[in-house]
Amino acid sequence: MSVRPITVAALDGLPHGFLGREGGVSAGIHAGLNVGLGSDDDRAAILENRRRAVEAVAPAHALVTLHQVHSPDAVAVTAPFADEARPHADALVTDRPGLLLGILTADCVPVLFADAGAGVVGAAHAGWKGAITGVTDRTLDEMEKLGADRANMVAAIGPCIARVSYEVDEGFVRRFEADDPANERFFADGRKPGHAQFDIEAYVAHRLAAAGIGRVIALGEDTYAQPERFFSFRRATHLGEPGYGRQISLIGLPD
Numbered sequence: 001m002s003v004r005p006i007t008v009a010a011l012d013g014l015p016h017g018f019l020g021r022e023g024g025v026s027a028g029i030h031a032g033l034n035v036g037l038g039s040d041d042d043r044a045a046i047l048e049n050r051r052r053a054v055e056a057v058a059p060a061h062a063l064v065t066l067h068q069v070h071s072p073d074a075v076a077v078t079a080p081f082a083d084e085a086r087p088h089a090d091a092l093v094t095d096r097p098g099l100l101l102g103i104l105t106a107d108c109v110p111v112l113f114a115d116a117g118a119g120v121v122g123a124a125h126a127g128w129k130g131a132i133t134g135v136t137d138r139t140l141d142e143m144e145k146l147g148a149d150r151a152n153m154v155a156a157i158g159p160c161i162a163r164v165s166y167e168v169d170e171g172f173v174r175r176f177e178a179d180d181p182a183n184e185r186f187f188a189d190g191r192k193p194g195h196a197q198f199d200i201e202a203y204v205a206h207r208l209a210a211a212g213i214g215r216v217i218a219l220g221e222d223t224y225a226q227p228e229r230f231f232s233f234r235r236a237t238h239l240g241e242p243g244y245g246r247q248i249s250l251i252g253l254p255d
Contacts, residue, residue, distance in 0.1 A: 003033060003056035005250070008156040008217055014114055014121065015058035015100065016251040018158035018219065020229045023056070024049040029241045034231065036104055036246030037065075037083060050248075054100055057250045061100035065248075066092060068104060068125050072133040074142045077101065091124035091139040095146040100252040106233040107161040107223050109204045110249035113139060115148035121251045126204050128172075132179055136207050150212045157208075158249050159230050162222035163188060163199035166234070170194050176203075223247075 003024070005017025024033030025048050030041040033049045054063050062080040067088045074091035077099060081087075092101050093113075101123040103110045109131065113122035124130075124139045140150050168187075173196050176183040186203045187196040201218055208216045223230040236244035 003052050005056055006158070006219065006221070008112075008154075008219075010154045010215060010217055011112065011114055011156060011251070013254070014116060014251060015061065015254060016112055016114075017057045018110060018112075018247075018249045019053055019056070020159065020247050021231055021245060022229065023052060026245065029236065029243055030245040032231075032245065033247065034245030035102075035248045036106075039245060040243045041245065053102075053248050053250065058100050058252050060255060061098055061252050063100050063102055064092060064094075065102040065104065066090065066125075070127045070129040072130055072135040072138050074122070074124070074135065074138040076142050076146065090126075090130045090135050091122060091142070093120065093122035093139060093142045093146060094253070095120045097253040097255050100250050103249045104246040105158075105160065105223075105249065106231040106244055106246045109160040109200055110158040111136060111139070111204065111208070112156045112158065112249055112251040113143060113153055114251065115143065115153045117152055118146070118148045119253055120146045120148035121253055123249060123251050128198075128200060131200065131204050131207065132176060136204060137211055140211055140213070151214050153213050154215045154217065155208045155213045157201055157204055157216070157218040159219060159221035159223050159247070160201055161224045161232065161234060162201065162220070163197045165222055165224035166198045166200060167191065167195050168198045170196070172196075172198070
């Protein structure tokens with residue numbers, strides 16, 4: 001089975017794609033295209049999967065990823081860096097052709113950004129901690145420093161955990177409502193008393209729209225509910241598995 005990136009028409013002309021678990025060489029609980037350097041998978045398999053991911057999207061580009069820590073921090077990238085020297089951050093931006101920005105997820109929200117006219121792209125990993133503390137806003141700020149205009153940007157939200165699959169407790173809900181009472185709209189009644197279902201995709205889309213992004217696109221792909229297509233931390237946890245794979249979302253500028 002080959003690697004088949006999910007692409008977005010609004011990003012045509014830019015090398016990009018949201019990848020799942022199809023087309024990789026990992027086995028067992030990591031079966032497929034696991035690209036997570038922090039996973040317990042065989043490192044040779046991880047590196048081959050990362051090579052295949054790049055080959056499927058932009059073969060001549062250099063992959064750049066982060067040591068993701070669920071922060072709001074975004075960094076500008078001007079050149080590749082070694083895997084062991086990855087910055088601790090959760091978003092990256094560039095105006096340099098030949099770099100392929102990569103964000104890893106396994107239920108969290110991957111967002112790809114582009115102002116094609118300005119020649120600036122970005123990618124963000126928005127788990128709930130990063131989302132509420134503003135990782136997408138920081139990404140926009142860094143892109144603007146490179147000459148982008150948020151009114152001209154496209155932001156595409158890739159596969160992530162859907163509301164039907166994302167149960168949270170009342171303390172979680174209160175945290176979001178304390179940040180903004182209007183956030184209650186992103187929660188529905190849970191299946192158990194004292195719980196709710198969180199629509200993190202809609203929350204991130206709202207943050208992007210409120211920040212003035214010209215166009216926001218959400219794929220509506222639930223990572224939890226599609227075990228053949230996507231890795232999921234929460235699904236692995238519910239199954240009692242000792243580890244989980246990560247998928248990658250990629251974007252760059254044409255050479």
